[in-house]
Amino acid sequence: MTSARSSFFAAALADPHAIAVRHPEIFRIDWATRAKVVGTVVVSFGIAAAAVVFLDIEWQRVLTGFTRLGRFVAVMLPPTYGDTDKLVLYLHAMLETIAIAFLGTLLASVLALPFGFLAARNVVAQKLIHFVTRRGLDAIRSVDKLIWALIWINVVGLGPFAGVLAIMTSDFGLFGKLFSEAIEAADQKASEGVVSSGGGHLHRVRFGLLPGVLPVLIGQVLYQMESNTRSATIIGIVGAGGIGAHFQEQIRLNEWQHVAFLTLLMLITVAVIDYVSTKVRFAIIGTDKLNATH
Amino acid sequence: MRTSLATVPALPPLRLAQLEGQYAGAIGAKRAKTFVGLALVVGMIGFSAIFGEVDLVKFFSHITAFTSYIGRIFVLDSGPHSGQLTIADPVEWFWGIARWSRLIGETILIAYLGTFVGGIVAFFAAFLAARNLVQSQVVLFIVRRLLEFCRTVPEIAFAMIFVVAFGFGPLPGVLALAIHTTGALGKLFFEVVENADLKAMDGLTSTGATWVASVRFAVMPQVLSNFVSYALLRFEINVREGAIMGLVGAGGIGQDLIEAIRKFYYSDVSAILVLIVITVSVIDLATEALRSRLISREAGH
Incomplete structure (x- = not known):
């Protein structure tokens, strides 16, 4: 058996051309697919080349830039925070960052909850209402947190409170969209049960929908916590509190060891927040549902 | 209705008490968990409010500045339609x-x-x-x-x-x-x-x-x-x-x-x-x- 097989392979390999003749449908070149693939590659490289020209990117500048960057990285080591006063300042700014992220996320989710229901097709059947709500949420979301921070600074002045409000505003748009999608994807059986036993519309939402979707929504909020911690680390560059202001200042002062220390601090904080929020998510919704939310 | 209800067999009181006890226990455990969670969230809110320098008085006394800013950016500052809504003169806008x-x-x-x-x-x-x-x-x-x-x-x-x-x-x-x-x-x-x-x-x-x-x-x-x-x-x-x-x-x-x-x-x-x-x-x-x-x-x- 084995020898028959190996001799078959030997014969096949001795004359690959014969196989091609015997099975033309396998060896036929699929020009249409190939043209599509080659076309996509050529177009994407073409746009990239055009972008390089239009953006005026010179290789000389890229090279000198990278050598300068290499020098910065060299002087970044070892990372340091200078004296204890600076360390206290940095750690305080980091706690401020966490506070901004937490409060911003919490406020956004509380505000977005009613709008999530309003934008969900299975709660509000009125087409106009959920069209307007959805587009409004989209518009809010497409303005970046830093821009919202600049606007809120005009209202409450410089400082972390403006950062909290900026994250709240931007994520209000995001959560509204995510929540409405989660509510639309919810199992309708419980709602039907409530209605069939004589419950009204609000009963249906409160007892039929809310218990099912709430863990999913909390999962999404916790997931966003990590991303918002990262946003809160940079929101300080426009004066809205947190570690970002120090980061920017140390770059201006050419204190690269401090920049490296602040970067490490950011990385550790984000990792810790990520770890904690994942743990809490596991505790609330369990492992099986956790994977289903993504 | 009444007759069909009557056909539902009643549980022995001892068993009923046992089940009710279990139910109360389960609900109690869940409530306790929710309560601990809420306490943690409230604690975090307190911490964040202090570090985030939350100033509700300032917020509510200035909140009109936010809405008026949003309104203000949609008003033209120059041109023949100055002072009107931006939509009045899209070319100027x-x-x-x-x-x-x-x-x-x-x-x-x-x-x-x-x-x-x-x-x-x-x-x-x-x-x-x-x-x-x-x-x-x-x-x-x-x-x-x-x-x-x-x-x-x-x-x-x-x-x-x-x-x-x-x-x-x-x-x-x-x-x-x-x-x-x-x-x-x-x-x-x-x-x-x-x-x-x-x-x-x-x-x-x-x-x-x-x-x-x-x-x-x-x-x-x-x-x-x-x-x-x-x-x-x-x-x-x-x-x-x-x-x-x-x-x-x-x-x-x-x-x-x-x-x-x-x-x-x-x-x-x-x-x-x-x-x-x-x-x-x-x-x-x-x-x-x-x-x-x-x-x-x-x-x-």
């Missing part, structure tokens, strides 16, 4: 349309080039970070940590450093987006690779094909459409990010936007924001259409 569209175009190209370069690096990194393709724990560890670093540091933080190294302009913006994209796409890509079916890979390896050839002909055909789909999604995110790169001098429309906000050119703020929202929505719709075509083609096969 979008007086800088030529410059702004060029900057919007620049923003899109920054986002494209950043996604393109980052996507290519992520493409190669993904195969080196996939547990089912690479045996060496050292390689896996190094590539994964590098990708993690790239995606944890925010784009704008990279941009600030690159502006010092490369000078002002779109170049630092492109590089910042490229590095962050490498981290973000690299993770998504290697997760796709790890979910690929490796039977074809085994088949190729058994014929004596090298690792590179096996990956090329056995794994790549399975993962490529997912890669493209994720890259398109990232492009959309990068257009949003590209719009703020100008805040730190890294090119794009952000430069004019921050200037308009800081110098109180009210109607310019709304004009630029409207342009950004429109651009993001159009890119959003376009990539969505491309992705759904890609996915439907995948499903057709």
Whole structure:
């Protein structure tokens, strides 16, 4: 058996051309697919080349830039925070960052909850209402947190409170969209049960929908916590509190060891927040549902 | 009704008491858990309110400034329709349309080039970070940590450093987006690779094909459409990010936007924001259409 097989392979390999003749449908070149693939590659490289020209990117500048960057990285080591006063300042700014992220996320989710229901097709059947709500949420979301921070600074002045409000505003748009999608994807059986036993519309939402979707929504909020911690680390560059202001200042002062220390601090904080929020998510919704939310 | 109810057998009182006790216990445990959770949240709120310098008095006394600011940016400051709503004179409202569209175009190209370069690096990194393709724990560890670093540091933080190294302009913006994209796409890509079916890979390896050839002909055909789909999604995110790169001098429309906000050119703020929202929505719709075509083609096969 084995020898028959190996001799078959030997014969096949001795004359690959014969196989091609015997099975033309396998060896036929699929020009249409190939043209599509080659076309996509050529177009994407073409746009990239055009972008390089239009953006005026010179290789000389890229090279000198990278050598300068290499020098910065060299002087970044070892990372340091200078004296204890600076360390206290940095750690305080980091706690401020966490506070901004937490409060911003919490406020956004509380505000977005009613709008999530309003934008969900299975709660509000009125087409106009959920069209307007959805587009409004989209518009809010497409303005970046830093821009919202600049606007809120005009209202409450410089400082972390403006950062909290900026994250709240931007994520209000995001959560509204995510929540409405989660509510639309919810199992309708419980709602039907409530209605069939004589419950009204609000009963249906409160007892039929809310218990099912709430863990999913909390999962999404916790997931966003990590991303918002990262946003809160940079929101300080426009004066809205947190570690970002120090980061920017140390770059201006050419204190690269401090920049490296602040970067490490950011990385550790984000990792810790990520770890904690994942743990809490596991505790609330369990492992099986956790994977289903993504 | 009454007769049918009567046919329901009543539980023995002892059993009923036992069940009710269990029910109360379960509910009590759940309530206690909820209570502890709420207490923690309240504690965090207290901590955050102090460190976030929350000032509700200031907030509520100034909240009208927010609504009036939003209203104010939609009022013209100059021209024959000065003092009226911007919609009264669209030409005056979008007086800088030529410059702004060029900057919007620049923003899109920054986002494209950043996604393109980052996507290519992520493409190669993904195969080196996939547990089912690479045996060496050292390689896996190094590539994964590098990708993690790239995606944890925010784009704008990279941009600030690159502006010092490369000078002002779109170049630092492109590089910042490229590095962050490498981290973000690299993770998504290697997760796709790890979910690929490796039977074809085994088949190729058994014929004596090298690792590179096996990956090329056995794994790549399975993962490529997912890669493209994720890259398109990232492009959309990068257009949003590209719009703020100008805040730190890294090119794009952000430069004019921050200037308009800081110098109180009210109607310019709304004009630029409207342009950004429109651009993001159009890119959003376009990539969505491309992705759904890609996915439907995948499903057709």
